[in-house]
Amino acid sequence: MALRLVTAGESHGRGLVAVVEGLPAGLRVDEEYIDRQLHRRQLGYGRGGRMQIERDRAEILSGVMDGATIGSPVAVLVWNRDWRTEEAPITRPRPGHADLVGVQKYGFSDVRYALERASARETAARVAGCSLARRLLEEFGIEVFSHVVELGGVRVGNLPERWEEVRDRAEASDLRCADPEAAERMRQEVDAARERGDTLGGVVEVVALGVPPGLGSYVHWDRKLDGRLAQAVMSVHAIKGVAIGDAFAIAAAPGHRAHDEIFYDPDQGYYRRTNRAGGLEGGVTNGMPVVVRAAMKPLSTLRQPLMSADIRTGEPAPGAVVRSDVTAVPAAGVVCEAMVALVLADALCEKFGADSLADMREAYRRYVERARWTPQVGVRSAP
Numbered sequence: 001m002a003l004r005l006v007t008a009g010e011s012h013g014r015g016l017v018a019v020v021e022g023l024p025a026g027l028r029v030d031e032e033y034i035d036r037q038l039h040r041r042q043l044g045y046g047r048g049g050r051m052q053i054e055r056d057r058a059e060i061l062s063g064v065m066d067g068a069t070i071g072s073p074v075a076v077l078v079w080n081r082d083w084r085t086e087e088a089p090i091t092r093p094r095p096g097h098a099d100l101v102g103v104q105k106y107g108f109s110d111v112r113y114a115l116e117r118a119s120a121r122e123t124a125a126r127v128a129g130c131s132l133a134r135r136l137l138e139e140f141g142i143e144v145f146s147h148v149v150e151l152g153g154v155r156v157g158n159l160p161e162r163w164e165e166v167r168d169r170a171e172a173s174d175l176r177c178a179d180p181e182a183a184e185r186m187r188q189e190v191d192a193a194r195e196r197g198d199t200l201g202g203v204v205e206v207v208a209l210g211v212p213p214g215l216g217s218y219v220h221w222d223r224k225l226d227g228r229l230a231q232a233v234m235s236v237h238a239i240k241g242v243a244i245g246d247a248f249a250i251a252a253a254p255g256h257r258a259h260d261e262i263f264y265d266p267d268q269g270y271y272r273r274t275n276r277a278g279g280l281e282g283g284v285t286n287g288m289p290v291v292v293r294a295a296m297k298p299l300s301t302l303r304q305p306l307m308s309a310d311i312r313t314g315e316p317a318p319g320a321v322v323r324s325d326v327t328a329v330p331a332a333g334v335v336c337e338a339m340v341a342l343v344l345a346d347a348l349c350e351k352f353g354a355d356s357l358a359d360m361r362e363a364y365r366r367y368v369e370r371a372r373w374t375p376q377v378g379v380r381s382a383p
Contacts, residue, residue, distance in 0.1 A: 002349035005129045005342055011119035012087075015079040018129030022349060023063070025071035026357035027136055034058035034076065034131040037334070041127045044330030045174040046190040046200070055081065058128050069132075071355065076128045080121075087112065091311050094319035096300035103311055111311065111320065120237040120328065123335045130338035133345035139357060140348065140364055141210040141375060144341045145170065146333030148177045149293070151202035152189030156182045163207055163289060176204070176330040194326045197303030201238070204333035206292045206340045210375045211279060212368060213270075213287035215347035224283025225347055232339040233294045236332060241295035245278020260288070269372035285347075287373050292340055296332045299324055 002022050009016035038056035056078050063074030089110040093099030102114020134144060147170035149156050156179035160166050169178035177183035186202075193200050216225025230242040250258040260272040272288055279290035301324035308319040325331075352363040368374075 001346055002354050003133060003342065003346035005126070005133075007122055007125035007129065009078075009080075009122065009125060010116035011080075011121040012082060012084045012116060013080060014083050015077055016122065016125035016128075017061075018076045018078075018125040019073050020063075020076075020129045020132050021073040022346075022354055023069045023071070023074060023132055023136065024349065024354045024357045024360055025069055027069040027132070027139065028067055029060070029064055029069060029074075029132055029135055030067060031058045031060055033135060034060075034128050037127050037131040037134070037338070038078065038124060041124065041331050041334045043174065044176065044328065045187055046194075046327035046329075047325045047331065056124055056128075058131075074129075074132055076125075076132075078124050078128050090115070090320050090322075092308050092317045092320045093311065094300045094302075095306045095308060096297070099320070100308075100311070109311070115322075118237075123237060123331075123338075126236075126335060127338045130342045134338070134341040136345045136348065136357075137208075137341055139361070140212075142208060142344065142348075143167075143210060144206065144208045144337045144344070146176060146204050146206045146337045148175055148186070148329055148333060149203050149205050151175065151177070151186040151327060151329050152193065152200040154182055154185045154189055158182070163209060167207075170333075174330070176333050190326050198326075199298040199300075199302060199324070200327040200329070201296045201298040202327065202329035203293055203295050204329060204336055206233070206294070206333065206336045208279070208290040208340060208344055211285050211287070211290050211344060212364075212375075213285055213371055213373055214367070215285040215344065215351055216280070216283050218282040218284055225285060225343070226278075226280045226283055228343050228347075229280075229290075229292055229340060232343045233292055233336050236294065236296075236335050236339060238296045238299060238328070239294045239332065239336070240297045243278075243293040244280055245291050246276045247278070247293075250276050260286075269374055271374075287371075287375075290340070290344070292336070294332070294336050296329050299326075299328060 004021045006019045059077040061075040063072045090112050093111050098118035099111045099115050145167040158179045166178045170176045175183045175186050217223035226244045233242045260274045264270050275288045279288040305319040310317045352360045
């Protein structure tokens with residue numbers, strides 16, 4: 001791994017820290033850029049009270065001088081406004097959360113010791129740290145965005161043909177949904193779930209445009225880029241499934257309708273007219289947009305809680321009720337973007353070196369010439 005992210009901090013601790021190691025020297029970064037990504041993570045219809053309290057801002061503590069990285073680890077701090085020094089113990093674990101398994105694993109007598117770190121508040125640190133990876137990708141013309149394709153059982157059905165329009169519509173939507181009709185039905189489902197004290201899950205799609213062929217490897221299992229992407233996205237809180245491209249649809253299709261034919265043009269180089277593979281073949285990027293879908297379960301904290309057992313007495317008791325969202329699917333898209341950006345930036349550093357940005361650019365330029373490739377944006381889905 002050329003690029004590494006480590007986070008620290010608890011949900012109601014003083015703050016969160018992200019440390020990114022392996023960035024090349026010479027990458028221009030600033031706190032305002034990171035703040036914009038943190039703000040995007042806090043948006044979305046169905047978010048709860050915590051998002052009204054926190055105003056996430058980044059402080060770069062190390063690894064940057066005169067506005068550019070210097071090759072050493074970059075540390076970014078995000079303070080918590082809603083931090084607490086003392087609270088009553090929580091002894092009723094929530095089904096579906098890390099509460100009970102944390103108690104069992106570490107021998108805690110207070111569920112808070114597990115839930116504070118297992119909380120999705122940790123994703124603020126991920127978004128902050130991965131913003132630096134996103135900045136690196138932008139230097140090579142690679143853009144990462146997300147949109148919601150399903151929420152509360154409502155699926156999109158009328159999406160624009162071009163990826164750029166999907167991106168723009170999603171960014172303008174409070175549900176990150178590019179289908180206005182589906183978005184309205186999603187809002188109705190969120191409102192109904194709020195009324196009954198319930199939560200909703202869904203599916204987000206992350207798309208990376210401008211990714212060159214050749215990132216990743218088919219040589220060893222742990223270097224295959226689709227596996228690395230799946231692991232990174234699966235690590236996001238409440239994500240229970242990951243698919244690359246049209247994975248589940250083509251699993252039911254015959255071979256002649258499952259693969260992307262290859263064409264060549266002297267000016268354009270090698271290209272494909274479809275992208276059923278989601279931009280990866282054999283664990284390696286093929287020059288088409290990288291497309292990753294993530295399925296998010298409904299959140300574990302319910303205002304009408306499920307049954308649990310008190311860890312002090314073993315007696316039946318409802319799970320603890322703490323502040324939560326009705327749905328965080330739109331926000332999950334932003335977090336999944338961050339993880340996809342980290343993996344792609346890591347693969348970029350792996351292939352083109354990561355000592356200095358200038359050296360990376362030169363290696364990239366020579367490689368693209370040899371590979372005879374130009375960025376393939378193309379239509380959203382296979383015809």
